[in-house]
Amino acid sequence: DAKTTQPPSMDCAEGRAANLPCNHSTISGNEYVYWYRQIHSQGPQYIIHGLKNNETNEMASLIITEDRKSSTLILPHATLRDTAVYYCIVRAYTGNQFYFGTGTSLTVIP
Amino acid sequence: SQTIHQWPATLVQPVGSPLSLECTVEGTSNPNLYWYRQAAGRGLQLLFYSVGIGQISSEVPQNLSASRPQDRQFILSSKKLLLSDSGFYLCAWSPLTLHTDTQYFGPGTRLTVL
Numbered sequence: 001d002a003k004t005t006q007p008p009s010m011d012c013a014e015g016r017a018a019n020l021p022c023n024h025s026t027i028s029g030n031e032y033v034y035w036y037r038q039i040h041s042q043g044p045q046y047i048i049h050g051l052k053n054n055e056t057n058e059m060a061s062l063i064i065t066e067d068r069k070s071s072t073l074i075l076p077h078a079t080l081r082d083t084a085v086y087y088c089i090v091r092a093y094t095g096n097q098f099y100f101g102t103g104t105s106l107t108v109i110p
Numbered sequence: 111s112q113t114i115h116q117w118p119a120t121l122v123q124p125v126g127s128p129l130s131l132e133c134t135v136e137g138t139s140n141p142n143l144y145w146y147r148q149a150a151g152r153g154l155q156l157l158f159y160s161v162g163i164g165q166i167s168s169e170v171p172q173n174l175s176a177s178r179p180q181d182r183q184f185i186l187s188s189k190k191l192l193l194s195d196s197g198f199y200l201c202a203w204s205p206l207t208l209h210t211d212t213q214y215f216g217p218g219t220r221l222t223v224l
Contacts, residue, residue: 034212043200043215044154097144097156097169098213 004088009105012082018075020104022088025069030092033064035073036100037084044087044100047073078108112137116201116216123223129174129188131219133201136182141203143184144213145176148198160184196223 005023012018024033034049048055048062050071055062061074075082087103113136123129135141142161146154156169158176166176173192177185184201199219204211 041198041218041220043202043218046212046214049212097159098154100148100153102153 004090004101006088006104008102011107011109012078014080014108014110015077018078018082018106020073020086020106021070023070024090027068027090031090033062033071034089034091035062036087036089038087039084080108080110082106083108112214114201114203114214114216116219118219119217120220123191123221125193125223126190129191131186131199133184133216134182135203138205140181140206142206142211143178144202145184145186146200146202148200154200191223193223196221
């Protein structure tokens, strides 16, 4: 699975959009981009995933660049409950392990 | 809807004691099941995965074992715990589909070995 690079930490004001970047320059054609988040002392929570088209669900939007070498997770209206570590993971759609790196620690500030 | 349960939520055990952690999934059939461990401040490490009853694959050699006695039940065990077995243990499941195998995680068990 391709490696991903994320900033270690970010702050966002409550009510504003949180834009979390991820670089995956070595991504292969059959690899998807997944986003999970982990609130302290809880299991990781699936957010969204995509292959090459932008995706949106009730939690977030995923914007993937045309060359697929980077992506951005957007939380449109961040709340205090969105404070968590966000993980960007790249992998083929079948595989055994999700490789969680160190992620981005997002703090939503009141 | 599908739900995944793990128990106990927390556990403190002495070195050398046995271990049994249980994971059950509801609302789905024939899921793939996974056990991960997360050490403090670190990423997740896959320990075992199972594609069916009695079918267990181990990713790393260790002091632990896994079993799947029923379709939606996954058990993590040890005969004698080591200090290094401390950590946050996560069970996950994924559906059997052709297009995606997004994994969904349980709430986890925090194990402290003293």
